[in-house]
Amino acid sequence: MLAGLLWDLLGPAATFLAGAAFALLDHGAALRQREGIAFMTRFLPAGIAMGVAIAVATLTRVALMLRPEVFAAGGLVDWMQALAYGLLFDTVAGLYLVAPFVLWLALLPDRVARWRAHGALMAAGLLGFGYGLIVVAIAEWLFWDEFGSRFNFIAVDYLLYTHEVLGNIWESYPVGRILIGLLLPAALLSAWLTRRMHVAASAPLRWRGAVLALAACGIAIALTLRYVNSDLKSFAREDAPNDIAGNGVYEFFAANYRNELDYDRHYATLPLGEAMSLVRDALHADGGSWVAPDGPGVERLIDPGRPERRLNVVLVSVESLGAEYLGAYGDRRRLTPNLDRLARESLWFSNVYATGNRTVRGLEALSLALPPTPGQSIVRRPNNDALFSLGSVFEDKDYSVLFAYGGYGYFDNMNAFFDANDYRSVDRRGIPASRIEFENIWGVADEHLYDQVIEEMDRALAAHPGQPVFAHVMTTSNHRPYTYPPGRIDIASGTGREGAVKYTDYAIGRLIESARRRPWFDDTVFVIVADHGANARGTTRIPVDKYLIPVMLYAPKHIAAQRVDRLMSQIDVAPTLLGVLEFRYYNKFFGRDMLHAPARADRAFVANYQALGYMTGRHLVMLHPKRKVEVFRIDPGGRITAPAEDPALVREAIAFYQGASHVFRSGLYRDEEQLAPERRTGAPAHVARR
Numbered sequence: 001m002l003a004g005l006l007w008d009l010l011g012p013a014a015t016f017l018a019g020a021a022f023a024l025l026d027h028g029a030a031l032r033q034r035e036g037i038a039f040m041t042r043f044l045p046a047g048i049a050m051g052v053a054i055a056v057a058t059l060t061r062v063a064l065m066l067r068p069e070v071f072a073a074g075g076l077v078d079w080m081q082a083l084a085y086g087l088l089f090d091t092v093a094g095l096y097l098v099a100p101f102v103l104w105l106a107l108l109p110d111r112v113a114r115w116r117a118h119g120a121l122m123a124a125g126l127l128g129f130g131y132g133l134i135v136v137a138i139a140e141w142l143f144w145d146e147f148g149s150r151f152n153f154i155a156v157d158y159l160l161y162t163h164e165v166l167g168n169i170w171e172s173y174p175v176g177r178i179l180i181g182l183l184l185p186a187a188l189l190s191a192w193l194t195r196r197m198h199v200a201a202s203a204p205l206r207w208r209g210a211v212l213a214l215a216a217c218g219i220a221i222a223l224t225l226r227y228v229n230s231d232l233k234s235f236a237r238e239d240a241p242n243d244i245a246g247n248g249v250y251e252f253f254a255a256n257y258r259n260e261l262d263y264d265r266h267y268a269t270l271p272l273g274e275a276m277s278l279v280r281d282a283l284h285a286d287g288g289s290w291v292a293p294d295g296p297g298v299e300r301l302i303d304p305g306r307p308e309r310r311l312n313v314v315l316v317s318v319e320s321l322g323a324e325y326l327g328a329y330g331d332r333r334r335l336t337p338n339l340d341r342l343a344r345e346s347l348w349f350s351n352v353y354a355t356g357n358r359t360v361r362g363l364e365a366l367s368l369a370l371p372p373t374p375g376q377s378i379v380r381r382p383n384n385d386a387l388f389s390l391g392s393v394f395e396d397k398d399y400s401v402l403f404a405y406g407g408y409g410y411f412d413n414m415n416a417f418f419d420a421n422d423y424r425s426v427d428r429r430g431i432p433a434s435r436i437e438f439e440n441i442w443g444v445a446d447e448h449l450y451d452q453v454i455e456e457m458d459r460a461l462a463a464h465p466g467q468p469v470f471a472h473v474m475t476t477s478n479h480r481p482y483t484y485p486p487g488r489i490d491i492a493s494g495t496g497r498e499g500a501v502k503y504t505d506y507a508i509g510r511l512i513e514s515a516r517r518r519p520w521f522d523d524t525v526f527v528i529v530a531d532h533g534a535n536a537r538g539t540t541r542i543p544v545d546k547y548l549i550p551v552m553l554y555a556p557k558h559i560a561a562q563r564v565d566r567l568m569s570q571i572d573v574a575p576t577l578l579g580v581l582e583f584r585y586y587n588k589f590f591g592r593d594m595l596h597a598p599a600r601a602d603r604a605f606v607a608n609y610q611a612l613g614y615m616t617g618r619h620l621v622m623l624h625p626k627r628k629v630e631v632f633r634i635d636p637g638g639r640i641t642a643p644a645e646d647p648a649l650v651r652e653a654i655a656f657y658q659g660a661s662h663v664f665r666s667g668l669y670r671d672e673e674q675l676a677p678e679r680r681t682g683a684p685a686h687v688a689r690r
Helices: 002-026 035-042 044-065 076-107 116-147 153-160 162-172 175-201 207-227 239-244 248-258 272-285 337-345 359-368 390-396 411-419 446-463 497-516 570-580 647-665
Strands: 300-302 312-318 347-353 400-405 424-426 469-474 524-530 548-554 562-564 585-587 604-607 612-615 619-624 628-634 640-643
Touching: 035 044, 035 175, 044 076, 044 116, 044 175, 044 239, 044 248, 076 207, 076 239, 076 248, 116 175, 116 248, 272 647, 300 570, 312 359, 312 446, 312 497, 312 570, 337 347, 337 497, 337 548, 347 570, 347 604, 359 390, 359 411, 359 469, 359 524, 359 570, 390 400, 390 469, 390 570, 400 411, 400 446, 411 424, 424 446, 446 469, 446 497, 497 524, 524 570, 548 570, 612 647, 619 647, 628 647
Parallel strands: 312 469, 312 524, 347 562, 400 424, 400 469
Antiparallel strands: 300 585, 347 548, 524 548, 604 612, 612 619, 619 628, 628 640
């Protein structure tokens, strides 16, 4: 019935528009005699291409909507709204797709437009355009089969893991035959339209018409960017009508922009109140007083009751420094003599796991102390400003707060994120050319970055005596192409990861020795930690043992050397550091102060873009899209050994990941300093113990 209603509504209009378009195309030669009509005729091919894109997207929507399990999820009103919103998104996507074609037609000289070669080029372009649209339509159907939704960040993720994903698709479907088969309808469409579109495209065009067309297209795109977004289609209570209203191409790029995957939509959940109660119980067990005992958030007051130690802090997050390269962890290649010595002389946490497998995940964990949420790191997402962070705590303590990166900080949105969260960013552009002896595509050599950081600290401490400095430093040298200044170590530059690790170790040793000559060295804590491991790859199966990273706190005048073997997550670094400094502060971190938290609750978070892992000493819970949950036994080295069951642990894992997603998206992880600065100066009257 619905299909018939749709045809009754859309069929006559579609027939009329198609007939009018082809009539114009068939009579293009006559229409060229009048300039105004010729202007319109020149751009008819773009209009036809846009119409084809809208038609394919509409047919895809109707096909998905008529799936039995989908159609049952909505009512007639829902589906009519889905078609109306869908037409809007299809039009916007079609506009984006044909915008380059409009530009081409506007700039195309009349003489070239009449060439046979141009006709052949248009035929090839139309064939590729139609083929691409049909392939995307089939991909949307198969994606819905797998995930029950339009393209989302999982589709974006697939582009990052092409080897694994393409192998899986090739094994699951007759890909070769499908792709060859789809050439037939694309070729028929191209053959039908090419001659007519070439005739129209060869219509004469004056510069005023070209400018008018480009201006109209530009204004239309600007308006869509300003007023159209994916949230417009969230009109129904059920997910299916909202998803159906989307457009696959538009949703793919929107997911790439937002860099997130809706946790509640795709992962196992608990009732929100139950999830947050579990999170609050776990955080309360680690100490502190609730700011709002019955409130929805997780803010509490941490008060050690001892004098604070206002020491400088230099936190170095080292690119790709997996524990497997350090002699302190048993490696025998002697690549890290300086780090091995620091391990013996530091407060060394030897059983720490990175939260992810990319630099931005490490930066997120170290600055926000929040479990990773599905999709990309918060560092790269919209609405990631004014968050509660390690930098905001130090800034509230009247520290100079710095983020220093050896490359260009626009990469991965790093500068924008840190600048918006109480840090001052310094990147490659702020390092004088005279200081740079060596650099590669990723950034300057680590030693040059460290020299700049030392100079920044010298300057800040001289300008503001008594105001300590917190500097978060992100290195680049331990990264492909593994190049570094010559003559530093006994492994030639560019020969592989081992040389890059050894140079990284050399530069860290040089940093410590350079700082030792400064008057501020004795009152400085150096925190050495990796952003992630070197070989932490995989989509659905996380190689947990490759997520093991070193964490060392080095301050020989203030921190006694000690090895701590407790299971720990990268999100625990910030609260542990603040615990070492005996800070009294308001805390929203999900991480734990590992020197004061009870050992029975030790856990680690390990994740990638899709799979979310929650590890204890014996088990690993894995949360996947489509609300899939797995539990495994793991050995002491972090390797998966066998499936297992642990319902209580599953509830904990769901609660922490669901809770992390909720507090970020609901605004509960904002820095309250901007709303109530008086709360930073003392304990308010309403702080109470739960």
